[in-house]
Amino acid sequence: MSSLTDVAKAAGVSIATVSRVISHPDKVAPHTQLAVRKAMKELGYQPNRVARRLRQRGGKRHLLGLIIPDIQNPFFAEIARGVEDVAYANQFAVMLCNSDENLEKESFYLDVMRAESVDGIILPPINDRDLAVTKIAESGIPIVTVDRSLSNSTIDKVEVDNRQGAFDAVAHLIKVGHRRIGLITSRVTISTGRDRKLGYEQALAANDIAVTPDYIRIGDYKQASGVTLADELLALPVPPTALFVANNLMAVGAIEAIHKRGLNIPRDVALIGFDDLPWADALDPPLTMVRQPAYEVGRAAAELLLKRLGNPNSPSAWLRLRPRLILRKSC
Amino acid sequence: MSSLTDVAKAAGVSIATVSRVISHPDKVAPHTQLAVRKAMKELGYQPNRVARRLRQRGGKRHLLGLIIPDIQNPFFAEIARGVEDVAYANQFAVMLCNSDENLEKESFYLDVMRAESVDGIILPPINDRDLAVTKIAESGIPIVTVDRSLSNSTIDKVEVDNRQGAFDAVAHLIKVGHRRIGLITSRVTISTGRDRKLGYEQALAANDIAVTPDYIRIGDYKQASGVTLADELLALPVPPTALFVANNLMAVGAIEAIHKRGLNIPRDVALIGFDDLPWADALDPPLTMVRQPAYEVGRAAAELLLKRLGNPNSPSAWLRLRPRLILRKSC
DNA sequence: TTGTACGCGTTATCAC
């Protein structure tokens, strides 16, 4: 409510001095500083972030943008927490939006964020050549992609070794005796789905198992598609004995589909999911999953972005984290 | 990047006219309007939301604040979606923050939101006499509380009939034969925990069952406390035969604790949770829960807030939604 | 060390 002007008046100094007390305290005489701080306290002064952002040049506006496909997916929620914790620690606020895997919505929010003068944006691109993102990046706003990445791009990124994660999962399935392994993943235009499929294929190849095209299904990372696709797989004349489902929500869907058929996990069908879930242990049965360090991804991305703000011209950074297969009871 | 000035220059008019084309198109001659719109398109002009917010008075700034305890709780994530969908439909952006049930953090974010000149704020207060919230409300920023509410307050609110929900759950437990029923809820300073406890007590009373103080445990709505407290309850000399756990995460924790003791749900211990979970069907066993219409809560709150912005002096609104007991297999 | 004055991109109030 009170502004610089009010504080200046109360302290008997100019607004420039008050401003300096906030931004460059070392350039103000100690006793003046004291008087100003006293006035600020008395008036309950809070700098107006909007006015400040209007004036400030990039990197000091204390606002980050975060666009994720769906906050209801625990994986993205965990990333969001990682981002927010770093932001909070640095007095940054976060503007969070859900794109719903919808290019138009993403584009709208990207515009909003530019119009809001955010210092930078963190997001998993909707597909691997997301034009809207590329354009925004070229306009000079620092971007860090997380989870998924852009092809042929020099944008900062934090990703997880999805190929390796998938490879480990499928290799484990094979080790415990399975040879007919179904895969539920995403369209290949999403880098994560593509890489997880690659890991699946490589694990089969490494064990001299031929790929059965019919065992591969393409979903949309949502629970419902997990139900449908798992059911399709199970309805095959010669169904798989194990399923590798390349995302958390679809894995839950698969559990439901399997149960609905009266089948037992892992006796009748083994199952490994991806991304992990906070309640994986309470599922029926406790679900073996490839865990991504999602919090870490968010944290690292925010730190990368903050670093980039201080160093606009440093070479682009690329972080790759390792996933981990968490053995529980579903295979 | 381009501003009103650029557009004005390109269109050969003054900035005032350009501004009018955006805000009051009816006050501009059709042909001038055309020229201006053409220039805007050519320059890819996007209004600067920051500058706009600096000038605009309340209600037209197109920014909402949302502060929730924890985005990783699916219940709050669902509320957030409800809020965001309404916001998006009205071209509002949402600034989302996590308070972690921490008064200091909440207070910080409240300040940030005021400093960001949000049009209004939606939040579940951390406790029922949350001073920081009251103060912000008195300063004139429209607030809508959701889920939890403030005592003795005239602030707009959307709540759920928690007493009724708890009553239904416990009554059902009694109906299927239980008389020793444990309760895990929150501190009474949170209205939801208090009301759910009340419903529990009323259901017992209605069936002439005395309250056993030892059967009532106070948690913090997080998974870990569900594990600990359920374990304590089960370790009692005469343990309860059924548990009513007044929140989703603690219910998941309770499942884990029960399993860890090698007990079967519902044969050895029956269980009903609260809030619901998208994965309730995939849990072991599918968990009976009192479902809150969380998306609806968020939607209604955002709509209430938007309405309030247009009508600052209308009497305060108070919405109460009904929860529903969803029977699955845990009791 | 401190103060004056301008500009950030808008909106709104005047005149014309």
Next chain:
DNA sequence: GTGATAACGCGTACAA
């Protein structure tokens, strides 16, 4: 119907 111009609250050259 349109154009100057004064705010909004702040940061920062530049002057003192």
